[in-house]
Amino acid sequence: MPEDTPITVQEKKLNPAVKTALEMGPILAFFAGYVLLKDRTFEIAGSEYSGFIVMTALFIPILALSTLALWRLTGKLSAMQIMTLVLVVVFGGLTIWLNDxxxxxxxxxxxxxxxxxxxxxxxxxxxxxxxxxxxxxxxxxxxxxxxxxxxxxxxxxxxxxxxxxxxxxxxxxxxxxxxxxxxxxxxxxxxxxxxxxxxxxxxxxxxxx
Structure with missing residues (x-):
């Protein structure tokens, strides 16, 4: 294959129900986890964290895996999905790091x-x-x-x-x-x-x- 030939990923069709589940699943999982853990505190490495902070820490990898699954199943990601994941990682990471x-x-x-x-x-x-x-x-x-x-x-x-x-x-x-x-x-x-x-x-x- 010539060196200047672009490499493209063919877009694949995905069942709308599966797509909706992957997009909304992380949000619903965060809500369910928050309802279960909101009144609890967790001591980790000598620091206390609320249920909200713990669910934020869990939400980041859940969203990352969901976004990866969408990419693998459809062959592409929208700019909105990519930016959302980046901001979740950045602001979620600050939330955990600063416990705020x-x-x-x-x-x-x-x-x-x-x-x-x-x-x-x-x-x-x-x-x-x-x-x-x-x-x-x-x-x-x-x-x-x-x-x-x-x-x-x-x-x-x-x-x-x-x-x-x-x-x-x-x-x-x-x-x-x-x-x-x-x-x-x-x-x-x-x-x-x-x-x-x-x-x-x-x-x-x-x-x-």
Missing amino acids: ERFFKMKPTMIYVMFGGILGVGLLRSKSYLSLVLGEVMPLDAEGWRKMEFRMMLFFFGLAVANELIWRTMTTDTWVKFKTFGLPIAMLAFFMAQSGLMSRHSTEEKDGE
């Missing part, structure tokens, strides 16, 4: 600010970064992508603000429930609310013609 749960609670804020910022840069540069990630499942025309990216940018910034307000003003129990159930429900509600935009700007009919 605040760092892990900040993680969603950083993720959503980063995603919103990336979409904002794309809008300023007239480049559709979102279409690179969702183009296969949401075939839209150029105007549709601009509108969707602007709305999603505002949505991500709104989630970042909501996360900050909740973890800074409410209990850890409330934040864990918000992270486990509130954020996915908000994401689902957002995309359902965009059904009109997707219908008006869909290119599927044009492709069929």
Whole structure:
């Protein structure tokens, strides 16, 4: 094979139920473990750690294994999945190292600010970064992508603000429930609310013609 021939990994089809289980499994495992351990403390190497910190330590390898499984089964990972794993490792590691749960609670804020910022840069540069990630499942025309990216940018910034307000003003129990159930429900509600935009700007009919 010539040296300049690029090496590509063929994307594989994955059962949607398996994909959903791998994506949501780590989050649900964290929630279940937190419910079981939240009132306990653990002494490790002479230091006391709360159940939240222990579950954070367990969540990191669980998410890493789930992400690895997705890569092995599909042949690719999205930029969002890679950045999420990196930030979980960084902020989760700081949480464990400093024995301070605040760092892990900040993680969603950083993720959503980063995603919103990336979409904002794309809008300023007239480049559709979102279409690179969702183009296969949401075939839209150029105007549709601009509108969707602007709305999603505002949505991500709104989630970042909501996360900050909740973890800074409410209990850890409330934040864990918000992270486990509130954020996915908000994401689902957002995309359902965009059904009109997707219908008006869909290119599927044009492709069929």
